[in-house]
Amino acid sequence: MDTELLKTFLEVSRTRHFGRAAEALYLTQSAVSFRIRQLENQLGVNLFTRHRNNIRLTAAGEKLLPYAETLMNTWQAARKEVAHTSRHNEFSIGASASLWECLLNDWLGRLYQASSNLQFEARIAQRQSLVKQLHERQLDLLITTESPKMDEFSSQLLGHFTLALYAAEPAQMKADLNYLRLEWGPDFQQHEVGLLASDDVPSLTTSSAELARQQLSPLNGCTWLPMSWAKERGNLHAVADSATLSRPLYAIWLQNSDKQTQIRDILKTSVLD
Structure with a gap:
């Protein structure tokens, strides 16, 4: 379907006049008539009744009108989005919600300072979904706590961060608390x-x-949180009889x-x- 035909159809339906439609589209009246005939031939129906200067939509034209408007709006949105991406050189980064909240949000701010020519998309999803998106070239970079398991991926170890078991009140013991599972990966x-x-x-x-974090107090719970993030938030207390855990952080992308x-x-x- 030629979008210019739909654009011409919409303009004629708006003005109900081939001459005024031609002026609005910067075309000749014969070019407008030709486009409408092309569209009618493609659809196999008449879209307008023509009686001198009285131009009206046929029943088929009335049926086509909302679809034509939707198609043109979608096409304009697609053109805008593609042009926007091209201008700003969009780069997509995926990670779990907990990684974005605790570690990557500040990093994203530093990326904007260092790469003012890039527009970033911060994508939140489960690791399995993000790996699939990476494989299908829908994602540029994955940040995760697990090393890649496919040969076509490249990776870089970014470092390690430390988790500790936290509760809302000080001097709490594990046995006295309900466990709140915050997902840090299957392993x-x-x-x-x-x-x-x-x-x-x-x-x-x-x-x-x-x-x-917000449910620790209501549920009398404990959960594993990065120590640096917990310290920034305040009002969090390490569970007395728990150890700390070190977790790796990887960047993963397609080799090609x-x-x-x-x-x-x-x-x-x-x-x-």
Whole structure:
């Protein structure tokens, strides 16, 4: 479907006059008539009744009108979005909600300072979904706590961060608290042993560190949080009889990504400052 035909159809339906439509479109009246005939031939129906200067939509024209408006609006939005991406050199970064909240939000701010010519998309999803998006070239860079398991991926270890078990009140013991599971990756589950009885379940499971933090007091709970983030938030207290855990942080991308230069430049800005 030629969008110019739809554009001409909409202008004639608005003005109900081939001459005025031609003026609005900067075309000759014969060009407008030709476009309308082309559209009618494609659809196999008459779209207008023509009686001298009295131009009216046929029943088929009335049916087409809302679809033509929707198609043109969608096309204009697509053109704007594509042009916007081209102008600003958009770069998409994916991570879990907890990583964005605790570690990557400040990093994103530093990226804008270091790369003013880039427009970033910060995408939040589960790791499995983000790996699929990376593989399908819908995502440029993945930040995760697990190393890549596919040969077509490249990776860089960005460093390590430390998790501790936190509660809302000081001097709390693990046995006296309900466990709130904040998702730090499938391989993290081995560290949760001892926080739950064999037949027990977490009082809350979430991928949001902020949500888990806000529920510590209402649920009399404890959860694993990055120590640097917990210190900034305040009013959080390490559980007395728990240890700390070190977690790696990786950047992962496709080996044959066409944004290799941008990736290298972006990763020059340290994540774990």
